[in-house]
Amino acid sequence: APVLGLPDPADMAFDLYQPPGAAHWLGTDNFGRDIFARVVWGARVALIVAIGAALLSILIGSALGAVAGYFGGWVDGLLSRVFDIFLLIPTFFLILLIVALFGASLPLTIVAIALTTWPRSARLMRSQVLTLKSRVYVQAALAAGAPHWWVILRHVIPNGIAPIVTDGTILMGMAILTEAGLSFLGLGDQNMVSWGSMIFEGQRHLRLAPWMSIAPGVALLVLVASLNLLGDSVNFAMNPQLRTRGGAPKRRRGVAPPADEPAATAGAPILQVTDLRLEYAAGDRRIAAVDGVSFSLPRGGSLGIVGESGCGKSSLGSALLQTMPNNAELTGGTIRYDGRAIVLDGKPVIEGGRSRIEALRWTRMATIFQSAMNALNPVTTVRRQMVDTLRLHRPGMTRDEATARIGEVFDMIGIPRSRMNAYPHQLSGGMRQRAMIALSLILEPELVIADEPTTALDMLIQDQILGEIADLRERLNLSLILVSHDMGAVAESCETVAVMYAGRIVEIAPTRRIFDRPAHPYSRTLISALPSLTGPLETLDSLPATGSAAAEGGCRFAHACPAATALCRSTPPPAVQLGGNHVAECHYAEEFAAEPVDAAEPTATEEACA
Numbered sequence: 001a002p003v004l005g006l007p008d009p010a011d012m013a014f015d016l017y018q019p020p021g022a023a024h025w026l027g028t029d030n031f032g033r034d035i036f037a038r039v040v041w042g043a044r045v046a047l048i049v050a051i052g053a054a055l056l057s058i059l060i061g062s063a064l065g066a067v068a069g070y071f072g073g074w075v076d077g078l079l080s081r082v083f084d085i086f087l088l089i090p091t092f093f094l095i096l097l098i099v100a101l102f103g104a105s106l107p108l109t110i111v112a113i114a115l116t117t118w119p120r121s122a123r124l125m126r127s128q129v130l131t132l133k134s135r136v137y138v139q140a141a142l143a144a145g146a147p148h149w150w151v152i153l154r155h156v157i158p159n160g161i162a163p164i165v166t167d168g169t170i171l172m173g174m175a176i177l178t179e180a181g182l183s184f185l186g187l188g189d190q191n192m193v194s195w196g197s198m199i200f201e202g203q204r205h206l207r208l209a210p211w212m213s214i215a216p217g218v219a220l221l222v223l224v225a226s227l228n229l230l231g232d233s234v235n236f237a238m239n240p241q242l243r244t245r246g247g248a249p250k251r252r253r254g255v256a257p258p259a260d261e262p263a264a265t266a267g268a269p270i271l272q273v274t275d276l277r278l279e280y281a282a283g284d285r286r287i288a289a290v291d292g293v294s295f296s297l298p299r300g301g302s303l304g305i306v307g308e309s310g311c312g313k314s315s316l317g318s319a320l321l322q323t324m325p326n327n328a329e330l331t332g333g334t335i336r337y338d339g340r341a342i343v344l345d346g347k348p349v350i351e352g353g354r355s356r357i358e359a360l361r362w363t364r365m366a367t368i369f370q371s372a373m374n375a376l377n378p379v380t381t382v383r384r385q386m387v388d389t390l391r392l393h394r395p396g397m398t399r400d401e402a403t404a405r406i407g408e409v410f411d412m413i414g415i416p417r418s419r420m421n422a423y424p425h426q427l428s429g430g431m432r433q434r435a436m437i438a439l440s441l442i443l444e445p446e447l448v449i450a451d452e453p454t455t456a457l458d459m460l461i462q463d464q465i466l467g468e469i470a471d472l473r474e475r476l477n478l479s480l481i482l483v484s485h486d487m488g489a490v491a492e493s494c495e496t497v498a499v500m501y502a503g504r505i506v507e508i509a510p511t512r513r514i515f516d517r518p519a520h521p522y523s524r525t526l527i528s529a530l531p532s533l534t535g536p537l538e539t540l541d542s543l544p545a546t547g548s549a550a551a552e553g554g555c556r557f558a559h560a561c562p563a564a565t566a567l568c569r570s571t572p573p574p575a576v577q578l579g580g581n582h583v584a585e586c587h588y589a590e591e592f593a594a595e596p597v598d599a600a601e602p603t604a605t606e607e608a609c610a
């Protein structure tokens, strides 16, 4: 108010009960005091109470909540009872007691509000910490020798604070309303201008000067509503996931099936992808994660998609199933399942009010996720999750029939039936991944998309699981897409290999053929990086990070290619057909294909392919 040059809120004039006008924007009260000046001064009291009470409440609540959640056991039991006791104390009663004992003052009002609201922050922080403490980065910090207080301060509180800060803005609103209520009752600090006391005075003169109570009432409403909106914005700003993935899966605008679409033809590939493009919105940037991918998978066939981390393999997998995050968009391309379009020009095909992919997902096209621990619901038994999936798609199925079907799939995957009622955390990593495979097969799909199904498992279990997938594929005549960064794993399980680099399939060929005659220098690098079974140990060359040559118009691998020429740097390579379903995007594909890769020693994979 002093900055705005407003009159002193206590200044009295002779213009009593002046309605709002040019001289007094919000009018004057029964003593001729300027209401606008008093509303602005009142805002100061409201904000002091709001910030003071919320800060105190969050500080006490977060600290005690973090300790309770982190240490658990009797510490948690004791502190939780303390939270409960404080939650039971009525704020007004406590303040009445304080006013009676110490007299009314603003700091005491702040302390009283904080004393009754901190358990709210404490409970919130406790539940955050209960989840966070089992995270791997917390375990890693402890294993590295960090003391508990450091782990709480450095890892637990910063990761759990976002919802508490958001709740803090709601606490601020509550504190303002409580202070206004107290002042209304005459229990506030009488030396300060408060909206509550203004409303009280206003209601006594309501007929004569309604503006006296309307002005502080509206100010109260606007400030509390603004704080709630601020809470939403703080949450949005502190949680990057809300900006990218937040909310329910996005409903994407669909298209009707093409009028001239032929009926499903026998012998059509189970999956046919043409020029598929997927982009992510990351702030102002667009990331073209899948940049014109085409391939075709025959029924019962198997395709391995390999490439380095970040080349777009998982994005391609999610585009095929239409399970992309909300910041992803298909910007073009067609996907046909069994001859019928499920995506046309980047848009999902809708038929009878439902997208075709929804009708196919899990029943005919299933997926095996990368990390079974994240994919399986931790608070539900494996059997329960499978029963739910079965009954969702087959509503007539009884619980006993569902359990019998789960038993069959468990036998097939090699998990003892007795483990059906286990929770995911009670299973070993390999068993959990097998349970994930069982879940993907429960509805007898025709096509399975496995995204790095053996990551995080030891070599022996990796090998067993890949062997089981290959075996199941043969027994059930499944079609398989295996996404992996491991050329060897793909060679063991798939008939065809597609090598991806910077969002494109740069080479695709039957497995034996790509190992014998790789025609793209990137595939050659991947193959020569496979360990030799009998040769001496070699130091591997590393590749520079994915380049931006594509943006400049050349081959996207040119910056890392030992054989790149001026042509590679200036002109995008054509898709060179090398015969026998072998295609490579390289200006010199024919020359490379004529040159065997490293004939000296058989690699582990070559043995597997043989």
Ligand SMILES: Nc1ncnc2c1ncn2[C@@H]1O[C@H](COP(=O)(O)OP(=O)(O)OP(=O)(O)O)[C@@H](O)[C@H]1O
Pocket (backbone or CB within 6 Å): 244, 280, 281, 282, 287, 289, 307, 308, 309, 310, 311, 312, 313, 314, 315, 316, 325, 327, 485
């Ligand atoms: N949700 C997202 N928002 C923004 N960019 C993303 C998102 N997910 C992936 N990307 C980017 O898209 C590109 C392709 O990522 P993708 O996860 O598909 O690669 P990948 O080959 O599967 O890698 P990895 O083997 O490590 O899983 C990368 O540049 C990645 O940073």
